[in-house]
Amino acid sequence: MDDLGQAGGTEPGDAPVRAARIQDVARLADVSTATVSRALATPERVSPEARARVLEAIAKTGYVPNPAARTLRSQKTxxxxxxxxxxxxxxxxxxxxxxxxxxxxxxxxxxxxxxxxxxxxxxxxxxxxxxxxxxxxxxxxxxxxxxxxxxxxxxxxxxxxxxxxxxxxxxxxxxxxxxDNRAAASRMTQHLAGLGHRRIAYVSGPANNILERERFLGFKDGLEAAGLPFDPALVIPGDYTIESGVAAGQGLVARTTRPTAVFCTSDEMAIGLMRTLLSAGLRVPEDISVAGFDDIEFAAVAEPSLTTIHQPRxxxxxxxxxxxxxxxxxxxxxxxxxxxxxxxxxxxxxxxx
Amino acid sequence: MDDLGQAGGTEPGDAPVRAARIQDVARLADVSTATVSRALATPERVSPEARARVLEAIAKTGYVPNPAARTLRSQKTxxxxxxxxxxxxxxxxxxxxxxxxxxxxxxxxxxxxxxxxxxxxxxxxxxxxxxxxxxxxxxxxxxxxxxxxxxxxxxxxxxxxxxxxxxxxxxxxxxxxxxDNRAAASRMTQHLAGLGHRRIAYVSGPANNILERERFLGFKDGLEAAGLPFDPALVIPGDYTIESGVAAGQGLVARTTRPTAVFCTSDEMAIGLMRTLLSAGLRVPEDISVAGFDDIEFAAVAEPSLTTIHQPRxxxxxxxxxxxxxxxxxxxxxxxxxxxxxxxxxxxxxxxx
DNA sequence: CGACCCTATGTAATCGATTACATGCAACTT
DNA sequence: AAGTTGCATGTAATCGATTACATAGGGTCG
The missing domain is CATH 3.40.50.2300 (Response regulator)
Structure with a gap:
């Protein structure tokens, strides 16, 4: 008894229950479609009684405005x-x-x-x-x-x-x-330098990437602030992925003179890099320090846990x-x-x- | 010169460039809107010449069908x-x-x-x-x-x-x-048992979770297949998060008699748990083995790298x-x-x- | 008391496509 | 040659809302 109650012309029958339209609500509330629309969009422009009847009818029919129709007319999606x-x-x-x-x-x-x-x-x-x-x-x-x-x-x-x-x-x-990527990278670099590191490697993000450019500038800022020279040989290319961190680690392991600290511009790379160093028998941080960037969830539970820059994501x-x-x-x-x-x-x- | 070329009534002017409509295309191609629509939806029902003109007009105007209008009429989004x-x-x-x-x-x-x-x-x-x-x-x-x-x-x-x-x-x-969560969990359990583990702990997912139920059944299947008794004291509640793995680890560390292996039903929990064990001075896997489930990216680069079940995500x-x-x-x-x-x-x- | 204004509401145009139906024409059948 | 068939196309209804414009009625002010 309390189903749609399809008044007017068409025979109800057991046809597939079509969603209620604004017309149905208007009929049930005994107002025009314009009033229904206004009751929803600008309630203050509709009398309290009409509004109440409309809301009741909406509740009864389970009416939800059709987004396609609304978008077509109002140009808002x-x-x-x-x-x-x-x-x-x-x-x-x-x-x-x-x-x-x-x-x-x-x-x-x-x-x-x-x-x-x-x-x-x-x-x-x-x-x-x-x-x-x-x-x-x-x-x-x-x-x-x-x-x-x-x-x-x-x-x-x-x-x-x-x-x-x-x-x-x-x-x-x-x-x-x-x-402020530049400031953050500078801060990390100075933190490493402040602990006494003189040879600090930098694992970059993808070339041309804006973040990368900023962080790289920050890295150089930090070196300069600490009075350290910039050595291009200590810049290792990466692309923020775990795999590129692993690759960077392999490169480091193969070197004869290694940096004492590595600043990776993503935590993924740092974790991949640590993995490679540890597998090669190097100790982190005793033999080599590793820093990350981003503070993703896994940074705190990596082994060892990762010093990094926290971003409020x-x-x-x-x-x-x-x-x-x-x-x-x-x-x-x-x-x-x-x-x-x-x-x-x-x-x-x-x-x- | 080669802009919209708005024929008919309205003055072109420099008004904000409105998106081309099917009408514009139809006019330019000298066909009806129905033909334009058909040229796109059912090309085989339109003569090659008309189709070519329509496509050309579309290219010229940059016409893209309005999705709201399309959805409203065709009821497909x-x-x-x-x-x-x-x-x-x-x-x-x-x-x-x-x-x-x-x-x-x-x-x-x-x-x-x-x-x-x-x-x-x-x-x-x-x-x-x-x-x-x-x-x-x-x-x-x-x-x-x-x-x-x-x-x-x-x-x-x-x-x-x-x-x-x-x-x-x-x-x-x-x-x-x-x-097949149940079979996978059983397999991992048997793998652990096959290595000689007799006391295998299980870190669960959230109660009522379907995955959890299946994996738990698989865990019991595996114990049974290996001839091991099921000990409710070795079931540790979790919810798939890193944090719950950390908590589970703290519980384990506090115990006097510990299991020799822990099967975590997510990699996140396994990594969090390992972290806690390692921090407490326990060695993985020498003192205690840890297995995960899912094979997320970080499983391979965890320290130690994580034995787990690979899901083809x-x-x-x-x-x-x-x-x-x-x-x-x-x-x-x-x-x-x-x-x-x-x-x-x-x-x-x-x-x- | 009439002009004016404001509020609540209704009527109908509109958004831009799809598509049912109608039509004109060519080709084919008998 | 008349009838049938089928293809290409056009005309116009339709989808379901929003909203410009019109209108009726009640209140205020000079």
Whole structure:
């Protein structure tokens, strides 16, 4: 008896239960569809009695506005695209969570694009945003869509609010949320130097990466502040992955004169590198100190536990989402937010033997 | 000169460049909108000449169909919801990648819902699917929406295709993709017993969790196959997190008689547990062997490297997405897929001292 | 008391595609 | 030659909301 109660024309029958539409609610509440719509969007512009009847009818029918129809008319999707280079990378997952929870509270959904280094995907997602499937985007990949084909007249005018997270996009005039990578790297370098290390190796991130450039500058800053010379032979290429840390470790093991400390610009690399050193019979930190960057979950439980730079990942995500939402809703938003990092001292670093 | 070329009524001017609509393409190609639509959806039903003109016009205008309009009319969103309990958990990220890449190839987008244990969120996403924002969903959380309020007459009739991944949903008649948790746990237990361990501890997952139940049964199977008695005192509660592994380790360290081997049902717990044992001065594997489950990236570079059960995570994601896509497109799909696991022998397990 | 304004509501246009149905024409059948 | 079939295409209804505009009624003010 208390099912839909389909009044008017069509025979109810046992047909597949279609979702209630605004029409059904309007009929049940004895108002027009316009009033139903207003009762939801601008309650103060509807009389209390009508509002009550509408809400009752909504409860009875289980009405949920059809998002496609709403989007078509209002040109708002309440969806945000998050673009990231590698979904499987531990570093991003907690950031994502910060983003997701903030968006959720504001009524936005999140669509994730894992670029995976594929230009094909990038083009796809450029089309995606162009087609108006999302109201805005958060970019964690350090560049805009279609950066590759630069000269072609369409210099990535996406036309929706964008926010850069972690990796500021140099040429673009969009807000970015970040940590002070340069200062943090400098601080770690000085920490190592302060313990007495003179030969400090640096395991880099991917070349051309903004983070890498900043951290590398910070490393040199730190050396200079400590009065140490910069030695290019102590720069080891990496790409933030465990595997590249392992490879860097193998290179170190093979050397005759080794650095007394290694600063890895990601925890993954640091953990991979420690693994290789330990397997080769070297002791950490007695024979060689190892420092990381990021403070991922596993840094605290690595053996030895990892001295690293803590990044407030969840907060970074929250901040990016907050800024984007402000932009979407026409509120002013800061052009740049810089969150504090923290030097976390654990057991993988000690004074040189 | 070669911009939109807005024929007919409205003055072009320098107004904000609106996205091209099907109307614009139709006018430019000198056909009706129906033909444009058909040229894209069913090319074989359009003459080659018309098709060529349409494609040319599309290229010229940069036309991309408006998804909201398309969805509104065709009731298809080309979006899939992925529901998972914890986005920040390493275990899921590679699965997600498998899902994402498969969906992407088939032209589907992915919306992620990180439930985060919040019933509020669950309700929200139930409404989400009910509102028709997605064509289907992949559930990694082990239960359907609204499982809590069972008796209330609406037993989670979502009405869209669903696929369960990893954690089969007992009461629901939906396809599930999984590994044979019970057999894998039994195998690991027998491996430990085969090395001579008689007192094997078991660090569990969360109570009521389906995975946990299966693995626990497998553990008992393994003991029985090895002719070992089951001792409830050797079952230590956990919840798959690093922290619970650390806690389990603290419990072990405090004991007077310890097991000679510990089987942790996640790598996170195993790594946290090893950390605690090592800090307490115990040696792994000499004093105590530790085994994990999942084979996450860090298992290979833990110190000591972790003996564990390898789960084909990416493939699990791919399989789930493939099944869902088959369902969405009306093709038959298997009710159950079971992928093979692998016992990975590393250095955290050795015969008892 | 009439002009004016404000509030609550209804009517209907609109968003941009898909698609059922209609139509015109060429080719084929008998 | 008339009828049938089928293809290519166009016309217009439709999906379900939002919202510009119109309108009715009640209150205020000069």
């Amino acid at each position: 309440y969806m945000v695209l998050v673009v990231l280079p590698d979904l499987a990378n531990t570093f991003f997952s907690k950031i994502l969570r910060g983003i997701e929870e903030t968006l959720f509270e504001a009524g936005y959904g999140m669509i994730i694009s894992d670029l995976d280094g594929s230009p094909e995907k990038e083009a796809h997602f450029a089309a995606f945003t162009a087609a108006g499937r999302v109201d805005g985007a958060i970019l964690l990949n350090g560049h805009l869509f279609g950066q590759s084909r630069e000269g072609e007249g369409q210099p990535a005018r996406i036309g929706i609010p964008l926010v850069a997270l972690c990796e500021a996009i140099p040429s673009a005039d969009i807000p970015h949320i970040e940590i 969840r907060e970074l995500g929250q901040a990016a989402a907050t800024v984007l939402i402000d932009l979407l809703q026409g509120r002013p938003a800061p052009k740049q937010i810089r969150l504090e990092t923290e030097l976390v001292i654990r057991n993988s670093v000690a004074p040189p033997g | 080309y979006m899939v919801l992925v529901v998972l309990p914890d986005l920040a958990n390493t275990f899921f990220s590679k699965i997600l990648r498998g899902i994402e890449e498969t969906l992407f190839e088939a032209g589907y987008g992915m919306i992620i819902s990180d439930l985060d244990g919040s019933p509020e969120k669950e309700a929200h996403f139930a409404a989400f699917t009910a509102a028709g924002r997605v064509d289907g969903a992949i559930l990694l959380n082990g239960h359907l929406f609204g499982q809590s309020r069972e008796g209330e007459g609406q037993p989670a009739r979502i009405g869209i295709p669903l696929v369960a991944l990893c954690e089969a949903i007992p009461s629901a008649d939906i396809p599930h993709i999984e590994i 990416r493939e699990l994601g791919q399989a789930a997405a493939t099944v869902l896509i088959d369902l969405l497109q009306g093709r038959p799909a298997p009710k159950q897929i079971r992928l093979e696991t692998e016992l990975v022998i590393r250095n955290s397990v050795a015969p008892p001292g």
